[in-house]
Amino acid sequence: MVDMYASLRSNVGILGQILGDTIRTDLDDTFLDKIEQIRHLSKSSRQGNDAAREEMLTLLSSLSDDELVPFAKAFNQFLNLANIAEQFHTISRNCDELVCVPDPVEQLLGRMLSGNIDKDKMLDCLKTLDIDLVLTAHPTEISRRTLIQKYASVIDSLAALENPQLTGQEKKQHHLRLRQLIAQIWHTNEIRNERPTPVDEARWGLSTIEASLWQAVPDFLRQLNQHVEDRTNTQLPIDIAPVRFSSWMGGDRDGNPFVTAVVTQEVLDRNRHTAARLYLKDVALLVNELSMEGANEELLAYTKNSSEPYRDVLKDLRHKLRNTIDYLNGKLEGHHPDVELSDIIWDEKDIKDPLMMLYRSLCDSGMRLIANGLLLDMLRRIACFGIHMLRLDIRQDAQRHADVLAELTRYLGMGDYGHWSEADRQSFLLRELTSKRPLIPAKWQGSSDVNEVLSTFRLLATQPARAMGSYVISMASQPSDVLAVLLLLKETGCPHPMRVVPLFETLDDLNNASQCMSALFSIDWYRGYTKGIQEVMIGYSDSAKDAGVMAAAWAQYSAQEKLVAVSQDADIKLTLFHGRGGTIGRGGGPAHEAILSQPPGSVDGRIRVTEQGEMIRFKFGLPKVAVQSLALYTSAVMEATLLPPPEPKAQWRNCMEQLADESVLAYRAMVREEPDFVSYFRAATPEVELGKLPLGSRPAKRRVDGGIESLRAIPWIFAWSQNRLMLPAWLGAGEALQAATQRGELTLLQEMEQHWPFFKTRISMLEMVYAKAEPNLAKYYETSLVPSGLHHLGVQLRERLAVGVEAVLAVTQSETLMAHTPWSRESVELRNPYIDPLNFLQAELLARTRKEESSSTNVELALMLTIAGVAAGMRNTG
Numbered sequence: 023m024v025d026m027y028a029s030l031r032s033n034v035g036i037l038g039q040i041l042g043d044t045i046r047t048d049l050d051d052t053f054l055d056k057i058e059q060i061r062h063l064s065k066s067s068r069q070g071n072d073a074a075r076e077e078m079l080t081l082l083s084s085l086s087d088d089e090l091v092p093f094a095k096a097f098n099q100f101l102n103l104a105n106i107a108e109q110f111h112t113i114s115r116n117c118d119e120l121v122c123v124p125d126p127v128e129q130l131l132g133r134m135l136s137g138n139i140d141k142d143k144m145l146d147c148l149k150t151l152d153i154d155l156v157l158t159a160h161p162t163e164i165s166r167r168t169l170i171q172k173y174a175s176v177i178d179s180l181a182a183l184e185n186p187q188l189t190g191q192e193k194k195q196h197h198l199r200l201r202q203l204i205a206q207i208w209h210t211n212e213i214r215n216e217r218p219t220p221v222d223e224a225r226w227g228l229s230t231i232e233a234s235l236w237q238a239v240p241d242f243l244r245q246l247n248q249h250v251e252d253r254t255n256t257q258l259p260i261d262i263a264p265v266r267f268s269s270w271m272g273g274d275r276d277g278n279p280f281v282t283a284v285v286t287q288e289v290l291d292r293n294r295h296t297a298a299r300l301y302l303k304d305v306a307l308l309v310n311e312l313s314m315e316g317a318n319e320e321l322l323a324y325t326k327n328s329s330e331p332y333r334d335v336l337k338d339l340r341h342k343l344r345n346t347i348d349y350l351n352g353k354l355e356g357h358h359p360d361v362e363l364s365d366i367i368w369d370e371k372d373i374k375d376p377l378m379m380l381y382r383s384l385c386d387s388g389m390r391l392i393a394n395g396l397l398l399d400m401l402r403r404i405a406c407f408g409i410h411m412l413r414l415d416i417r418q419d420a421q422r423h424a425d426v427l428a429e430l431t432r433y434l435g436m437g438d439y440g441h442w443s444e445a446d447r448q449s450f451l452l453r454e455l456t457s458k459r460p461l462i463p464a465k466w467q468g469s470s471d472v473n474e475v476l477s478t479f480r481l482l483a484t485q486p487a488r489a490m491g492s493y494v495i496s497m498a499s500q501p502s503d504v505l506a507v508l509l510l511l512k513e514t515g516c517p518h519p520m521r522v523v524p525l526f527e528t529l530d531d532l533n534n535a536s537q538c539m540s541a542l543f544s545i546d547w548y549r550g551y552t553k554g555i556q557e558v559m560i561g562y563s564d565s566a567k568d569a570g571v572m573a574a575a576w577a578q579y580s581a582q583e584k585l586v587a588v589s590q591d592a593d594i595k596l597t598l599f600h601g602r603g604g605t606i607g608r609g610g611g612p613a614h615e616a617i618l619s620q621p622p623g624s625v626d627g628r629i630r631v632t633e634q635g636e637m638i639r640f641k642f643g644l645p646k647v648a649v650q651s652l653a654l655y656t657s658a659v660m661e662a663t664l665l666p667p668p669e670p671k672a673q674w675r676n677c678m679e680q681l682a683d684e685s686v687l688a689y690r691a692m693v694r695e696e697p698d699f700v701s702y703f704r705a706a707t708p709e710v711e712l713g714k715l716p717l718g719s720r721p722a723k724r725r726v727d728g729g730i731e732s733l734r735a736i737p738w739i740f741a742w743s744q745n746r747l748m749l750p751a752w753l754g755a756g757e758a759l760q761a762a763t764q765r766g767e768l769t770l771l772q773e774m775e776q777h778w779p780f781f782k783t784r785i786s787m788l789e790m791v792y793a794k795a796e797p798n799l800a801k802y803y804e805t806s807l808v809p810s811g812l813h814h815l816g817v818q819l820r821e822r823l824a825v826g827v828e829a830v831l832a833v834t835q836s837e838t839l840m841a842h843t844p845w846s847r848e849s850v851e852l853r854n855p856y857i858d859p860l861n862f863l864q865a866e867l868l869a870r871t872r873k874e875e876s877s878s879t880n881v882e883l884a885l886m887l888t889i890a891g892v893a894a895g896m897r898n899t900g
Contacts, residue, residue, distance in 0.1 A: 027848065030111040033180055034852075037103040040201050044208045045096055053089065056081065057096050065855040082863050090867070090884035097860050098891030099207060101853060102173065105894060108849060110177045113646040114184065126614065126657035128249045139664050141254050147627055147663055148250065151264035152597070153655050154630040156415060156491070157230070157638055158270040159223035167226050169210060170639060174233060176203050177644060213886045220281045224271035224289040228296045230638055231411065235267070236300055238648035239406050240399035245649065246656065260381065260398065263405040264659075265652050268491040269293075269412040270632070275478070276417045276496040283477035288354065290414060290489055295350040297411040301373060302343040304400045309336045311396060318386035321379055331383070335376050342367050367409055370488060374404050413491035416478065417525075420495050420503040426472045427506055433466060444500050451505040452547060455512060462513045479514035487518040492599070492630075494559055498524030499531045501542045508551065519551060523599060527561030529569040529686070532577040535560075536584030543592035552594060557630065558585055559599035567738055570689030570754035575784055576682035582624045590623075599630035613641075613651075617658035619783040622666035629659055636893075667779045674774050677767060678781065681758040689754030692819075702815045705808040706800070707741035708868055708889060743896050744889060745803040746796035746861060749819065755788055756826020763832060771833045785833055786843075792827045793839040793850050794896065799861050806865040807872070857895035864888035 066074035272289025275281040312332035325331040352359035384393035428440035526535040565574035589596035774781040804816040840847040
């Protein structure tokens with residue numbers, strides 16, 4: 023039988039061998055032999071050899087303090103290198119058909135145009151697509167930026183080695199480069215010494231654009247244009263931008279005291295600085311390329327009949343971009359440089375208009391081929407990124423706005439806004455929104471928290487509309503939450519209407535979302551403000567933490583259906599903003615399937631989606647991978663718009679309603695009502711120790727004195743993925759499926775799985791987490807770390823896991839999990855022998871550190887490395 027993964031295994035083998043050679047050079051043969059022995063024992067243990075398992079545990083527990091860090095580092099880096107090889111395999115020349123699917127846009131166009139979709143309707147949809155991918159700095163990217171850059175260089179070397187025409191000497195050079203890179207990786211600390219600042223996170227996001235998306239966007243549009251032209255004989259518009267990018271990095275202040283108005287201003291300046299610097303590189307290349315003399319009358323008149331008209335325009339643009347960079351450098355250094363408006367790029371048209379003039383001239387002069395080269399790429403970058411690179415969203419908790427108004431009304435002797443009813447709040451807010459006089463006294467000084475909120479609003483008033491995205495209100499539940507933000511925008515002098523977006527997060531808020539928006543749409547003033555356009559954000563992370571994945575998914579689906587209906591009734595175009603995470607427990611999973619499983623009518627050519635943490639690197643970190651991701655998003659949104667899924671049958675709805683009700687009861691009975699659950703969670707997982715890992719800028723908890731309810735969704739899921747129980751991604755779902763089966767509804771469940779994309783995606787996601795869950799490992803953590811009086815909880819949880827696996831297999835009518843996705847199953851199974859030793863060592867180190875008053879530096883670092891290694895092996899962290 024042909025090994026379909028031969029080239030992947032070969033690359034994993036090459037990288038692993040080089041890593042082994044590097045370790046041998048740094049340490050010695052004896053240590054490398056011990057690593058290899060543990061690896062082989064782990065594989066044997068996986069195959070059911072109990073003696074091998076015991077021998078491996080004995081070796082791990084006998085590691086000296088000096089051996090802990092290099093051991094954890096070795097397995098951690100092997101998993102990172104395996105991830106690199108797998109990521110490269112998807113874009114490799116030797117990629118097999120199970121991994122590398124054909125271009126999804128080309129497939130979709132073929133299906134549409136050979137079916138019932140009119141060509142003009144398809145083209146109109148494509149030209150008006152509005153897909154906004156919002157990069158967020160949730161602390162799930164555990165790898166340091168310096169290592170990410172080295173990993174990208176490893177992939178470059180693997181790609182170079184695929185060239186069949188390389189000489190022997192050239193191959194030696196590329197292998198030498200690989201050895202150098204892996205040596206650099208080995209000798210670099212994986213764990214940051216300090217927690218990143220919000221500015222560091224924003225710079226990390228910009229580096230992804232510079233390293234990958236800057237090239238991927240025009241490459242994708244060129245590919246898209248070719249598909250459309252081949253099928254329809256039609257060229258796409260020059261400034262088409264079906265996918266754009268926004269960011270929360272430096273704008274998301276919900277629960278993060280380190281994101282201040284000063285930080286947000288710096289991030290905005292850095293975004294613009296990066297854009298100017300990259301455009302300057304493009305212009306420098308164009309100066310070399312556009313040496314021709316022939317031009318149309320418009321360009322000749324503009325350049326006064328210059329002999330090199332294109333270069334004259336480009337040199338002027340180069341001069342302005344250099345001035346812009348100098349000006350922004352001054353701002354970032356704390357100065358206030360004086361500049362002439364005419365000498366700097368202040369607006370998108372300042373760079374777009376001259377380039378469009380050059381494009382028209384080239385086309386008019388018979389040089390369309392030249393126009394459609396680098397010049398067209400640059401115009402399309404401008405359409406996508408503008409001069410601000412990323413539109414920055416602001417996010418703040420609804421209570422912070424209410425606190426500002428409460429303090430203000432008390433100061434003015436108007437009462438206490440915080441104690442008013444919703445009706446009284448709305449009446450006050452609408453009265454002030456329509457008032458001609460200011461509400462906030464010029465010399466009023468509020469508390470420090472209030473002043474920080476107002477400083478953010480005052481900053482927004484100074485920014486161009488194109489620099490900013492949406493103002494997202496966390497924990498929104500009432501119309502007053504939206505109106506309060508609008509009043510603060512008015513009072514601080516914001517000159518343009520900013521999108522104000524309620525984020526419905528908890529189960530109750532999702533269920534109440536349509537009523538809240540209906541009430542807002544009934545307010546004439548508000549309808550006038552929206553100008554017929556509304557954005558609403560659906561929270562996945564907190565709703566799943568609140569109610570479990572099954573109930574949360576149904577609440578999200580139902581909320582979208584109702585929001586679509588109330589928006590249509592009010593004649594308002596709705597954009598749904600999906601706050602999805604990287605993991606299943608936070609709404610993660612394959613984006614293509616997720617979009618196609620949304621309610622019919624909920625996409626309609628417009629969608630915003632968060633891309634979080636390590637998923638940004640996996641989806642967009644390499645230009646070719648990024649092109650694939652952009653194609654998947656584009657094809658999915660077009661298909662959901664033009665070929666929407668069917669309306670679910672009444673039977674399916676009733677069944678899903680009951681599944682949701684039963685799953686939330688099962689979930690909350692454990693998480694909320696079991697008195698020992700929090701104690702078990704804190705003992706059985708490294709939840710407490712995660713707080714020491716310098717992942718992101720934001721604290722892990724909303725309140726330091728809170729329990730599970732105050733813990734952020736990311737560390738909640740991260741902790742359970744470390745002990746491999748994966749509990750948040752399945753708890754409650756299996757019990758509900760089992761109950762439905764016992765009621766005689768198995769045939770109905772199977773019908774839903776086969777014919778309802780929403781339910782099929784739910785079951786597929788459950789399969790994936792069940793396949794990743796390791797109850798035996800979770801039991802080992804329990805034995806090592808949990809007081810014996812709490813072991814009964816672990817028994818219950820593992821029984822529930824087994825129930826869920828059995829229920830899902832009955833629905834899919836399969837003998838094994840993920841039988842329909844062998845590549846994904848293979849990927850999970852390949853990693854397990856390398857993750858297992860890290861898990862066993864982590865449990866050992868947790869037990870050791872919890873017994874000792876103070877641990878050695880080596881033990882602390884080794885523990886952090888096991889956390890990083892397990893995260894790398896699981897391919898998602900939070």
